[in-house]
Amino acid sequence: MITFDHVTKVYEGKDRPVKALDDVDLQVEKGEIYGVIGFSGAGKSSLIRCVNLLERPTSGKVMVDGNDLLSLSAKELREAKRDIGMIFQHFNLLNSKTVYTNVAMPLLVAKVAKEEVKKRVMDLLTFVGLEDKANSYPEQLSGGQKQRVGIARALATKPKVLLCDEATSALDPETTKAILQLLKQVNQEYGVTILMITHEMNAIREICDKVAVLDKGKIVEAGSVFDVFSKPKTAVTAKFVRSVMHDTIPDSVYSLLNNQTAGRHIYRIVFVGNSAGKPLLSQIAKTYAVDVNILFGNITELQGVPLGNLIVQFSGDEKEIKRAMMYIHQQKITVKEVLANVS
Known part of the structure; x- marks a missing residue:
């Protein structure tokens, strides 16, 4: 469903170029929940933003559902992006708009019929447990409720792929667990493929099928969550695993x-x-x-x-x-x- 083929991303720095991604190869199969973990500066955000071309790779290919996004025309790319939803770390909601309008925004931009918009939005708000908050504003919501609005908005266009950019890092542990379970429900009930980046190994353990470890722009280890947790092959992976396994001698x-x-x-x-x-x-x-x-x-x-x-x-x-x-x-x-x- 998502393929990174020798993807490199270089930013022009003040003193010298900065290579955020270095020849990344990654395959996410249809229906998977795939986690990418790494420390700050590892290149996680660059990686996920290359999927919907919020960042354009310097070289390599990004394929989504068989489409080479870099080869599409502007019109084709707009259509392809409807199949890609995104959830942000800090919610990215419009504070001047109601919950209903925030969720409806992608449909309004696509000029979907008013009645269809209403049905779709209310169905999604019911799904995320916020049907009673349709007329509320973001400032009246808790962090977990805001992220639920973000999830509903990301699902509005019925995407095939959902990108999660540190979706739980701004939340407390209890709310994080609830949001992760909601994402798992999205995957199971809607059949959406999920690619999530995080620095929290607990999030990977809770819901992911596979995980890749990103370090200094390179994938240093990848595989099933069980294999990576039980037999980490690199020092950086072992450090992440210890954060949740607590296997060091006190x-x-x-x-x-x-x-x-x-x-x-x-x-x-x-x-x-x-x-x-x-x-x-x-x-x-x-x-x-x-x-x-x-x-x-x-x-x-x-x-x-x-x-x-x-x-x-x-x-x-x-x-x-x-x-x-x-x-x-x-x-x-x-x-x-x-x-x-x-x-």
């Missing part, structure tokens, strides 16, 4: 370990799917001459699959610890030593 635990005797080993054990329910540590303690101490752990769910993370301390004879490690590997469970011979 400083207080490090301090405690430093006061203990030598011969201790610290391991990270990752449980995926059915393995999360196995009594692994209990079996190790019964079978091998190894003392097991759980230092830190959590379990989360990604796309319906449990993902557990434990940081454990093994102490005892070195040979017994190695035998225990072999047993874990035989169970096809990921284990990695993160700290050895603490003293």
Whole structure:
């Protein structure tokens, strides 16, 4: 549905050109919710604004539903853009217009018949839960309500693609969760393909099917949300994952370990799917001459699959610890030593 083919975007800076996007290849399939995450300055906004040509790529192609947008005439491009809705970080509502008029604006510009506009707008306001706010003004709404108006407006032209530009970053956690669930509902009920950019890994975890990590204008990692969360391949991805998985050893635990005797080993054990329910540590303690101490752990769910993370301390004879490690590997469970011979 959306294809970036060797897309580069360069801005002319005061001192030198700035390359915001660097040879980006990305494929978003029809019906997916695809997240792009990156730190500030990674190129996220440039990427999403290239989809509807709010920013024109310096080189490369952007395809939407089979159309090469850069090759279209002005008239063809206007028609193509009706299939692309956009939700903005700061809502971009007209403060002097009512909620009804804000949602109706794309239809009025397209000169849709008045009765059809009314039906479409009221249907959308009902869908986003704001049918009683039609005659209200944006200043009378909460942040979450404003974003719901923005979603309704973006859906007015019945788009095939919905672009979300940091759509939840201005909202509190509870409202963010509600808006993310609404976007998921949009995807499921309207069949709209969603491309969202964010710096919040929780948003990716909540609703996305796939994720790409953008760093300094380049896609450094991409894949299913589960694969990227469970086995991050780059340092920048691992940093994002830690923000929601909380899998680092707390400083207080490090301090405690430093006061203990030598011969201790610290391991990270990752449980995926059915393995999360196995009594692994209990079996190790019964079978091998190894003392097991759980230092830190959590379990989360990604796309319906449990993902557990434990940081454990093994102490005892070195040979017994190695035998225990072999047993874990035989169970096809990921284990990695993160700290050895603490003293």
